[in-house]
Amino acid sequence: MLGWFRAAVLLVSFKRLSASLEHHPKRQGASELSPAQLNEAKNIGKRVSQAANVTPWKSTCLTQVLVAHKLLAQRSIPGHFCLGLKMGGEFVDDAAGLSAHAWVQCGEVIVNGAAGHERFTVISTFSWGGVP
Numbered sequence: 001m002l003g004w005f006r007a008a009v010l011l012v013s014f015k016r017l018s019a020s021l022e023h024h025p026k027r028q029g030a031s032e033l034s035p036a037q038l039n040e041a042k043n044i045g046k047r048v049s050q051a052a053n054v055t056p057w058k059s060t061c062l063t064q065v066l067v068a069h070k071l072l073a074q075r076s077i078p079g080h081f082c083l084g085l086k087m088g089g090e091f092v093d094d095a096a097g098l099s100a101h102a103w104v105q106c107g108e109v110i111v112n113g114a115a116g117h118e119r120f121t122v123i124s125t126f127s128w129g130g131v132p
Contacts, residue, residue, distance in 0.1 A: 002051055002059050005066045017066065021126035031078040031129070033107040041079065044071045045104060045111030061113045065102040068112045069128060072104070078129030079106035081113075084120025 008017060033041065048068045052059035065081045072079050081104045087097055101120045103113030110117060 001067050001070065002048075002055055002063060003057070005070075006055075006057055006059060006063045008066070018126050021069075021128055023124065023126055031107065033077065037075075037077045038107050038109060040075060041072060041077050041106035041111045042109065044068055044075075044077075048112055061102045062100075064112055065104050068104045069126075072106065072111075073128050076129060077106060078127070079104055079111070080125045080127035081105070082117070082122045083124045083126075084117065084122050086120045 045068055048064050048071070052064050069079070069081060081102055084101050084103075086099050086101075099120075101113065101117060103117045104111050
């Protein structure tokens with residue numbers, strides 16, 4: 001699934017990739033999850049991260065987020081993913097010196113992309129499954 005989403009990120013507009021999600025310009029509150037849902041969400045995030053570490057291509061945070069979202073939504077686990085920006089950094093994405101990062105949150109827990117997320121300013125969130 002990481003390969004499919006990596007190709008999609010490279011070939012398809014983000015607007016089309018996020019068409020099934022509810023867009024929120026600002027960070028949203030978290031939905032309540034049962035302990036079983038939260039445990040499953042954590043496991044999914046961990047498995048996606050582990051798989052991304054062994055792909056022969058670069059599985060970016062956005063690719064991982066899209067895979068995690070798909071797997072969580074298939075299991076009816078609500079959540080949202082955040083897109084953040086910051087100036088400078090190790091991976092500068094454009095000529096303006098901006099770096100971007102994406103991460104998935106279910107309930108109050110970041111299940112994928114937690115490393116370094118606090119250094120980014122959330123510019124947008126996308127939710128599924130009843131997140132307000």
